[in-house]
Every structure is written in structure tokens, then in C-alpha cells.
Amino acid sequence: MTLLTSAAGTWQLQRYPVRSHDTLQAWEAADELLHELIVERDDQRPLLINDQWGALLMPFAGLDVASQSDSYVSHCGWRHNLELNQLPDTLTALAPLESLPDDRDVVYLKIPKSLSLLEFQLAKLAAELPAGTPIFAAAKSKLLTPAVRDLFAQYCETIEVSLIRRKCRTIRAITRSIALDQARFMSSWEVPEFNLTLHHHAGVFARNQLDIGARFMLDNMPPTGAEQVIDLGCGNGVLGLYYARLSPNSEVTFVDESYLAIASTHRNIVSNLPASQLSQYDFHVDDCLAHRASESADLILCNPPFHQEHAVTEHIARQMFRDSRRVLRKNGELWVVANRHLPYYQPLKRLFKSVHQIAQNSKFVIFQARG
Template sequence: MSLAVEAFDAIAPRLRRWPDVEAHDLVAADASDRLILSEAGEIGGEVAVIGDRYGALALSLLTADPGIRIRIHQDALTGERSLAANAEALGIPLDRVTWHDLDSSLVAGAPLVLLQLPRSLDALDEIAGVVATAPDVRIVAGGRIKHMTLGMNDVLARHFSEVRASRAVSKSRVLRASGPMTCRGDAWPRAQEHPDLGITVRAHGAAFAGTSVDIGTRFLLDFLPDMRAADTAIELACGTGVLATTLARLRPGARTIATDQSSAAVSSARATAAANGVEIEVVRDDGLGAQPDASADLVLLNPPFHSGAAVTDAIAPRLFADAARVLRPGGELWCVFNSHLGYRPVLERTVGPTRQAGRNAKFTVTASVRR
């Protein structure tokens, strides 16, 4: 057993997901983290860690090796903050850790990359393309088998000459990739025109819905002309920024802000706005934490229902509460959600009087007025 695995066994039970959603069935570390550390062998020197959800990989390495230096990319801002909070709780200094965007600075000079496999093949393709820019690099990438597909092997094989899968252990598996090749495939962010909406969407691999426009957002777009006048409007959990970009084009005199905790989403929203010739402010934030109280007239929201790979209904109420705090009295939150989720009573309690503005076979659109 490696020192990193021993360290993982010691600290994993003490890790928390906070400030991400916490529940009895949502864990901060699992068997896939342990398997990644185990299959990587002896680790030292400079290491890159990608997708470390709540710090299980990095904190185990720091505990095991006082000389190791770690470069980290975490798409979710809550992941960065959770890692820092867990490190403080465990008394682990982070002076040997640097955070990076998903670019060549993340992997330059690092012979080993540890990766928690992302949910989407596009996200994996962008990651693999960045990692393959480093000569002689190897990847040890792991995940829970129920979330893995054979397509992941194919994506890695586009960037690496050798890809091998480990045996299954505790419902987890590791993919090893080595022999980086010249990057093949489209550059990121990718772009797609939507003539029916009059918009070009640009998206990085990990952005929700990619360059498509999900059907919930499409439905909410129909209601933009009905929304109140606003000096300041915010798209909360903006993804690729389709709502904010369209609103900024319709109301060029308003201040339009787009916010998301995902690094990929923030970069995508900036690119989407630029591709459509509008200016919006894009902020990487956990909800609306960076926005002052009573500072906006209008908030638009298509709330996520995933925390990593887990489906949860605990995210939307937190976002509703953020919107209620940031809206001025009389300001409006416009929300679209799957009708079966029945968010209207929560919106009534959290924000204020709520009316159904529209409904189709799958989605409901509501408008809530801040008391």
C-alpha cells in the first residue's frame, strides 16, 4: 500500500463537501479517489491534479509526501473552496499547491496527471488535449463504473498512443493513458450558430449543454419581452450565457451580469457574448455571493439539479435564496424548471408572490416578485 493510499484512508472520513450541497448520501470522497492514488504508484516531485472534487487526491498527496508540489484545476468554485476548508480543518498547509486554468501552465513539466473523470466526453476531450501538450506525460484517470463509458477510452485514444483500463475495484475503475500525440480535433471553445434564435453559442467542454441550447432555456427565452424593465439584470447559473447574451441584445442600455461557479461556464459565457457582439459582465461565483444586497431588478434562472454526478433538489432553493437577497423590493425572479419539481411553493416562501407565466408539456416558467 502506498503512502498516499494510507493518507487517504486516514483523512477521507473527515472530508466535507461544504460549501457544496451536503446530505447523508452525498460523499466527499469515494473508492475511485483511492483507486487513482493506488494505481498511480509512487508519486513525487511535480504532479498535476484535475477534477479533484473536494480535495481527496491533493490532500492525500500533501499528507504523504512533504516534498511534493501540486498544480490543480477544479472546474467548480465550490471544489476550490471545499479543498481549502478541508485543508484548514485537517491542518494541512497549501503552500505547495497552485491553482490553474485549464491550459498548458497546468501540465508543463509535470510528468503525471491524476484525473477524476468528468461526466461529459467533451469535457474529457478538452482536458486530454491540454494534457497532451506536455511531452512524456501520463494520465491516471478514475471514476465510478456506473458513470464511465467506452467512449472515454476512445476520447483518450485521440490524444494518447496507449490507453489501458484497470480491473474493477469497489465499483471503480482507472484508465491509464500515455504517449501524448499531436492534438487532433476541434479547438475549444467550439461554436454553433442557432439561426432560429439568432445567436451563436460558444462552449468549452465542461459547459452544460455544450453549444446546443437546452429546451428549458429555449422556453424561458420566449418570455424575455414580458420581463420588467431593469437597470441591472443577472443570469444566475448562466452556463454558456445564452439568456444573458440575448437579454443584453434586447436591452442594450441595461447592465447585464452572468454568474456561474463553473470555470468552463464562465469562459463559455464570455465567448458567447463576444461572438454575438454584446458586452456583459461575467463572474465566477458560488451563487450570487459576490453581489450586494438589493442590487438587481431582474434575475433569470434555469436551476441546475446536479452536484457532480449526483442528482439533487437541494441546489435550487439555495439559488432562490440568493436571488431573494440580491433583488430589490419589487424586483423579479424568472425561473424555468421541470414541472414535476413543483418549486412554486418554495419560490413563494423564499422570494415572494409567484405566478405561473407559462407551461408546456415538460417545463413551467414562473415570475416571483420580491416583497
């Protein structure tokens, strides 16, 4: 499950964080098709985009390679797999809002699940790289929709789409030169019933409307007064933001593995809370609560994801629960809102002394876990 052998070489490749008996593979056929293109060329300064665990990085280890991803966990995975394979770390790791190096001789791009994120990435390539820079992109065939092809046509030239191989396709193109309108990729909308204005960068979860699970939690918030609060997997930050409004003396930390989510949350805090309170709030990209001190929080709010790009998985939620138990102080509480069909009660019960159902409706349930 961890030995990647392709046209470009052989490496051990693991998902991150490493889990025993992991049934999910750290690469896919689209990565292997890009490896075939890599061996046809002699690229010295590649730019990689959306390389989830380092499958695209491995052939370029030791070169002047840059890699950009919105996922902090992917950034950790790149370093982990370089070390696992005893390869030199010459990588420049980039968050999505950072400027791209303008000396790249090629771009290799895995097409993301989010159409808005793809457009933002193509727009940055067109704005920040020299016109004519070659792009090689790949994804499962079902993801190469007419909308995706239209985006490539808008920001690129000389577009060639391959035939289907192993249920995947590749796209060859070269960049146009188009100025970047950064504001175009920030969406904003009102939530009048909670007196909120929410702003979202491209690719952030629930970018166009309030998530219905989050809405259910907003209607059933924990009691106010907790001193140290964490909004774990915060997304746009709406849970922690609303708690901060209800409990203005609380200190709230917002944590997500998405750089764009944290940037959106910061914007939402500044837009919705008094300037006099802003020093009470912290923002961190992290792998769940890996860098948070033990016994340092009184309340954790969590609307856990059950997708990781295209994979459906419960392991992120379970990691959030384990980290929450470590981070909570004595008598601290974890409040979780989740789809009713997700089997979260038993994992919570194994970790916490008491687990109570606070509220439920036809789609969601809210659990309070303590001890």
C-alpha cells in the same frame, strides 16, 4: 459521512459549501482506488484533474501540487478541506484554459461526465506535458465506455484498464506528444429564430443545441427595462444575452461556477451584441451569488441545474433562490424556468412574498418570485 479513511491516510472531507444534514459524500470509491496507486509511488509534483472536493489533494498536501478543475466551487472546496484538516496550502489552483505546469511527474485524473471536456483535458495533457508522463485515471465502470477508451488511445500510449473493483475501474497510461488545436474544441451553431450565433467551450451545458428549457424562457421573457440584471447559472449566457438585446439600456451580469461557461458567455456577448454596449456587461465565476452585494439587482434570470457531475440534487437551485432573495432590491423579481417535476414552488414560496406561474408547457414551468 465526512471521515475519509483510505490506503493513503485519514481526513475529514466535506462537500462545499457545507450543508447541515448533507446526505451526499465528498468522495467515491474511484478516489480510494487512486489512493492505492498513490501510496505505491513517490510523486513530488503531481497534477490533479477534476478532483471535486479535495479527496485526491489530501495525500499531497504540503508538496508542490497543482490541481485543475472547471468548477469554481471545487476550487473553494480544496481550500476549505485543507483548512479543515489543518494542512499546509501549497496548492497551485488552475482553471481549464490556463497553461499546465510542464514539470509534473504524474497526473491523477477523475473522468468527468462530459466526453468533450475529457477530450479537451487529454489534448492539453498531450500538448503541454512531456511525452511519457504517467496518467492514472479512475471512474465508475459504467463511465469507461468504448468512446472514453478511444480517447485515451488517441492521446496516450501503453494503456492498461483494470478489472472492476467496487463498481469502478482505473486506467494507467502515458502521454503522447500532440499539438493542441484549440479551435477544434469550440463548437458553434445558429439559433435563427432568435437571430443568435452561440459558441461553446468543451463541457459547457447545452453545447450542441439550444436547451429546451432556455428556449421556453426565451419565448416568455420578463418585461424590459430592468436596470441591474443577473443571469444566474448562465451556462452559455443565452438568457441574459437575449434580455440584453431586448433591453439595450440594462446592465447585465453573468454568473456561473464554470470557468468554461463564463468564457463561452463572454464570446457569445462579443459575437451577438454591438461593441458599443459591451461595457454594460460583467462576467463572474462564483458560488451562486456569494460575492454579490445585497439589494443590488432588479431582475434575476435563472435556469437552475439539478445535477452536480453525477449526483442529482436540488440544493444548488435552493441556494440560488436564497441568494437571489438577498441580492434583489425591493420589488425585484426572480424568474425561474424549471422542469415541471422539480418541486421548486414551495421553496420559492417560503422565501418570497409572492410566487406566480407565468407560463407552462408539457415539460417546463416558469415562476416569477417577488418580495
